[in-house]
Amino acid sequence: xxxxxxxxxxxxxxxxxxxxxxxxxxxxxxxxxxxxxxxxxxxxxxxxxxxxxxxxxxxxxxxxxxxxxxxxxxxxxxxxxxxxxxxxxxxxxxxxxxxxxxxxxxxxxxxxxxxxxxxxxxxxxxxxxxxxxxxxxxxxxxxxxxxxxxxxxxxxxxxxxxxxxxxxxxxxxxxxxxxxxxxxxxxxxxxxxxxxxxxxxxxxxxxxxxxxxxxxxxxxxxxxxxxxxxxxxxxxxxxxxxxxxxxxxxxxxxxxxxxxxxxxxxxxxxxxxxxxxxxxxxxxxxxxxxxxxxxxxxxxxxxxxxxxxxxxxxxxxxxxxxxxxxxxxxxxxxxxxxxxxxxxxxxxxxxxxxxxxxxxxxxxx
Amino acid sequence: xxxxxxxxxxxxxxxxxxxxxxxxxxxxxxxxxxxxxxxxxxxxxxxxxxxxxxxxxxxxxxxxxxxxxxxxxxxxxxxxxxxxxxxxxxxxxxxxxxxxxxxxxxxxxxxxxxxxxxxxxxxxxxxxxxxxxxxxxxxxxxxxxxxxxxxxxxxxxxxxxxxxxxxxxxxxxxxxxxxxxxxxxxxxxxxxxxxxxxxxxxxxxxxxxxxxxxxxxxxxxxxxxxxxxxxxxxxxxxxxxxxxxxxxxxxxxxxxxxxxxxxxxxxxxxxxxxxxxxxxxxxxxxxxxxxxxxxxxxxxxxxxxxxxxxxxxxxxxxxxxxxxxxxxxxxxxxxxxxxxxxxxxxxxxxxxxxxxxxxxxxxxxxxxxxxxxxxxxxxxxxxxxxxxxxxxxxxxxxxxxxxxxxxxxxxxxxxxxxxxxxxxxxxxxxxxxxxxxxxxxxxxxxxxxxxxxxxxxxxxxxxxxxxxxxxxxxxxxxxxxxxxxxxxxxxxxxxxxxxxxxxxxxxxxxxxxxxxxxxxxxxxxxxxxxxxxxxxxxxxxxxxxxxxxxxxxxxxxxxxxxxxxxxxxxxxxxxxxxxxxxxxxxxxxxxxxxxxx
Numbered sequence: 001x002x003x004x005x006x007x008x009x010x011x012x013x014x015x016x017x018x019x020x021x022x023x024x025x026x027x028x029x030x031x032x033x034x035x036x037x038x039x040x041x042x043x044x045x046x047x048x049x050x051x052x053x054x055x056x057x058x059x060x061x062x063x064x065x066x067x068x069x070x071x072x073x074x075x076x077x078x079x080x081x082x083x084x085x086x087x088x089x090x091x092x093x094x095x096x097x098x099x100x101x102x103x104x105x106x107x108x109x110x111x112x113x114x115x116x117x118x119x120x121x122x123x124x125x126x127x128x129x130x131x132x133x134x135x136x137x138x139x140x141x142x143x144x145x146x147x148x149x150x151x152x153x154x155x156x157x158x159x160x161x162x163x164x165x166x167x168x169x170x171x172x173x174x175x176x177x178x179x180x181x182x183x184x185x186x187x188x189x190x191x192x193x194x195x196x197x198x199x200x201x202x203x204x205x206x207x208x209x210x211x212x213x214x215x216x217x218x219x220x221x222x223x224x225x226x227x228x229x230x231x232x233x234x235x236x237x238x239x240x241x242x243x244x245x246x247x248x249x250x251x252x253x254x255x256x257x258x259x260x261x262x263x264x265x266x267x268x269x270x271x272x273x274x275x276x277x278x279x280x281x282x283x284x285x286x287x288x289x290x291x292x293x294x295x296x297x298x299x300x301x302x303x304x305x306x307x308x309x310x311x312x313x314x315x316x317x318x319x320x321x322x323x324x325x326x327x328x329x330x331x332x333x334x335x336x337x338x339x340x341x342x343x344x345x346x347x348x349x350x351x352x353x354x355x356x357x358x359x360x361x362x363x364x365x
Numbered sequence: 366x367x368x369x370x371x372x373x374x375x376x377x378x379x380x381x382x383x384x385x386x387x388x389x390x391x392x393x394x395x396x397x398x399x400x401x402x403x404x405x406x407x408x409x410x411x412x413x414x415x416x417x418x419x420x421x422x423x424x425x426x427x428x429x430x431x432x433x434x435x436x437x438x439x440x441x442x443x444x445x446x447x448x449x450x451x452x453x454x455x456x457x458x459x460x461x462x463x464x465x466x467x468x469x470x471x472x473x474x475x476x477x478x479x480x481x482x483x484x485x486x487x488x489x490x491x492x493x494x495x496x497x498x499x500x501x502x503x504x505x506x507x508x509x510x511x512x513x514x515x516x517x518x519x520x521x522x523x524x525x526x527x528x529x530x531x532x533x534x535x536x537x538x539x540x541x542x543x544x545x546x547x548x549x550x551x552x553x554x555x556x557x558x559x560x561x562x563x564x565x566x567x568x569x570x571x572x573x574x575x576x577x578x579x580x581x582x583x584x585x586x587x588x589x590x591x592x593x594x595x596x597x598x599x600x601x602x603x604x605x606x607x608x609x610x611x612x613x614x615x616x617x618x619x620x621x622x623x624x625x626x627x628x629x630x631x632x633x634x635x636x637x638x639x640x641x642x643x644x645x646x647x648x649x650x651x652x653x654x655x656x657x658x659x660x661x662x663x664x665x666x667x668x669x670x671x672x673x674x675x676x677x678x679x680x681x682x683x684x685x686x687x688x689x690x691x692x693x694x695x696x697x698x699x700x701x702x703x704x705x706x707x708x709x710x711x712x713x714x715x716x717x718x719x720x721x722x723x724x725x726x727x728x729x730x731x732x733x734x735x736x737x738x739x740x741x742x743x744x745x746x747x748x749x750x751x752x753x754x755x756x757x758x759x760x761x762x763x764x765x766x767x768x769x770x771x772x773x774x775x776x777x778x779x780x781x782x783x784x785x786x787x788x789x790x791x792x793x794x795x796x797x798x799x800x801x802x803x804x805x806x807x808x809x810x811x812x813x814x815x816x817x818x819x820x821x822x823x824x825x826x827x828x829x830x831x832x833x834x835x836x837x838x839x840x841x842x843x844x845x846x847x848x849x850x851x852x853x854x855x856x857x858x859x860x861x862x863x864x865x866x867x868x869x870x871x872x873x874x875x876x877x878x879x880x881x882x883x884x885x886x887x888x889x890x891x892x893x894x895x896x897x898x899x900x901x902x903x904x905x906x907x908x909x910x911x912x913x914x915x916x917x918x919x920x921x922x923x924x925x926x927x928x929x930x931x932x933x934x935x936x937x938x939x940x941x942x943x944x945x946x947x948x949x950x951x952x953x954x955x956x957x958x959x960x961x962x
Binding site: 237 | 384387388392415416417420438490534541543548575579582586594596604612613615616624746748749752762848849850852932
């Protein structure tokens with residue numbers, strides 16, 4: 001790795017002053033939700049760490065993850081690509097094609113054996129010998145296995161790579177399969193969402209570069225810093241939920257007042273993501289703020305949980321301090337108690353009963 | 366072997382075979398093979414869609430109000446356009462009329478997508494076919510500044526110091542030895558014609574556009590909550606309008622409108638000051654490279670889009686034109702009826718699907734799809750390691766749609782050819798103005814560069830339309846109408862037992878249609894025929910080649926082993942393979958029986 005330059009080398013050579021560099025480090029610390037005491041650590045890391053090569057492969061997907069990635073505001077996508085990582089293979093953005101593209105891939109795998117990050121967007125289909133997704137005349141799954149073999153770690157971008165997403169929804173005609181079911185001998189970081197939030201994507205990469213380690217992951221393999229709490233827990237409309245104030249139909253007077261969208265099918269209460277805190281598109285909005293319920297796009301199998309407009313019925317009442325693992329374990333009967341009661345619970349329970357039949361019907365579909 | 370196609374091309378596959386796989390800087394997965402003769406002219410072209418996801422199979426039995434979310438995931442690049450097409454199809458089936466504000470907001474979102482998509486396409490997917498960032502290192506920043514001020518006097522970012530900074534950054538990047546995305550590019554290929562100053566200017570705009578594009582889509586975030594993949598609603602739009610009442614901070618209010626308005630202005634500025642001048646400046650150095658016309662001078666199709674009034678899709682009420690041109694006769698523009706089973710049919714003789722009998726074409730209402738992956742006898746390689754494909758047999762995951770039997774080109778150039786032929790005033794003025802500025806004849810439009818230029822002109826036109834619909838919505842709210850959704854038929858109990866509908870849009874890449882059948886409150890059948898299915902289609906039963914293939918014919922390659930020219934022309938269509946390769950079986954179960962290994 002010694003031939004690779006450090007962040008700091010690159011930034012200095014680009015004429016960035018020490019002062020600007022330190023400012024950049026404090027912004028990074030803030031973006032990652034870290035206190036000022038971390039600034040010198042980030043600076044030290046950037047002074048000594050090289051630009052890490054990244055190979056970004058695409059299976060069955062819609063490219064929304066790449067599109068989201070280039071929306072990142074802090075850091076800007078251009079700074080990530082020019083100064084932080086070395087994006088040596090990405091068929092969506094790279095100049096070369098065909099043989100020259102494949103050569104770039106091979107070159108990186110050889111030269112940086114064991115030291116590159118493999119980012120996977122989409123997933124491999126396994127039916128029809130994998131030929132529902134062909135790269136270089138061969139099944140994508142071969143390219144995936146090949147690139148994974150010498151990777152330092154794998155990032156599963158989005159719902160496709162993490163869980164399967166829309167092409168894996170019933171009846172999953174191509175047998176689209178998430179990455180961790182094909183690659184089992186490498187550390188995998190799942191960054192779910194359809195797509196994930198831009199700053200969550202760049203936040204995960206920057207964290208790995210800065211601290212030279214994987215972020216803390218929950219039991220499902222998601223970075224705890226972004227996926228440990230439900231959207232509902234930090235939703236700015238939560239007070240309306242607690243007060244029993246709900247939108248009853250689209251565009252009614254309660255919708256105009258910004259009441260809770262629970263009755264319109266919002267999946268915020270069962271979805272772990274950072275939408276209600278980080279928000280989308282440089283903090284411009286997030287689905288609930290713009291009047292539509294959350295559809296739960298960062299959850300496993302969210303396409304097959306009935307209509308997006310059916311009410312959530314498996315709402316377990318936990319305090320906002322609970323994280324995904326605690327809630328998951330409680331649901332599995334491992335721990336109990338610690339349930340915070342809200343005024344809305346009663347209203348919720350009766351609402352649940354009313355919709356129960358409707359939900360089970362739709363789940364048959 | 367030499368073959369004459371019914372649509373006028375002479376295919377000769379005797380020369381050297383060149384294979385490009387993967388074709389990069391596109392959405393999804395695609396392969397291209399060509400034959401070149403002794404003079405390095407392309408004499409045969411084969412385009413293969415190399416992915417299939419089966420989305421419409423998955424839609425069967427779902428709630429039609431959910432379909433927008435599934436179909437939106439067909440493509441994350443033209444995000445939103447499938448969702449809009451889907452809600453239109455469902456509303457057509459169920460007889461739902463949307464409020465005027467919802468029509469304006471949907472138009473703003475669709476136009477916003479066109480602008481975003483066109484700019485990202487030009488700068489981040491297409492520019493590297495014309496622009497050499499390595500050559501930019503040799504530029505004189507002062508001369509670059511003069512060039513910038515000459516081509517676009519109003520663009521504020523034009524000082525020598527500004528260009529020097531960008532050049533320094535680029536220089537350090539290249540010298541680091543880690544070329545990243547630029548690695549293995551064709552930087553010493555003589556096909557690149559720009560002087561270093563133009564290369565530096567364009568590379569600088571690559572970075573400016575990368576910063577801008579993240580702001581453009583904030584319009585989607587405001588009305589749809591996020592981008593990519595904003596939220597939509599059958600019956601209108603999900604965002605309520607509350608300008609000044611209690612709780613206005615949680616709805617579309619004055620602050621939100623101001624943000625939308627400021628972004629609309631920035632789109633207009635960028636189109637006028639950067640995008641259009643760049644296309645003219647770069648195009649000026651490639652005026653002699655007028656390859657790639659393909660089907661554009663013969664057969665163009667557009668469904669039309671951007672309705673003035675809610676639910677009114679009659680041709681005269683649409684801002685983007687509708688019509689079909691065949692046999693190169695621009696004097697006659699045929700009307701298009703997507704419901705007519707005689708007009709649109711899909712063929713699968715060269716696609717990896719089976720209709721049970723050869724030579725059959727099916728209208729989307731009757732669409733059948735059964736995956737059938739098999740390779741021809743003359744394939745070089747194996748079933749899972751294709752080295753050269755056999756185009757005499759099945760060779761693509763894309764079907765071959767035809768309009769009255771004709772292979773058609775769709776997309777910005779097709780829209781502009783149809784619009785020009787119909788005498789669409791805005792389009793005619795734009796095209797005539799550009800040709801005059803560049804001193805080119807009308808025929809020059811039918812080319813790779815024509816396709817690229819039409820996209821830029823359309824971005825500019827869409828910028829103006831976006832402003833028009835914003836003002837229209839504000840005026841409507843001022844007049845006391847803040848309604849954004851019609852919920853009369855939200856409840857499935859209000860629906861007929863059976864219904865069918867069609868939704869149409871002009872996606873950034875061309876004519877897009879969704880056909881839905883609803884039975885007992887569930888989706889019974891769902892079909893999408895998308896732009897890249899038209900453009901990227903394989904041969905049909907009669908042997909007509911599709912638009913990608915046609916456009917590559919008779920192109921000269923500087924170095925056949927470096928596919929710059931192939932990439933240039935394919936990219937000019939902005940291919941979207943995830944869009945094009947997904948199909949529906951009326952009996953979805955059959956597909957689950959394919960072999961599992």
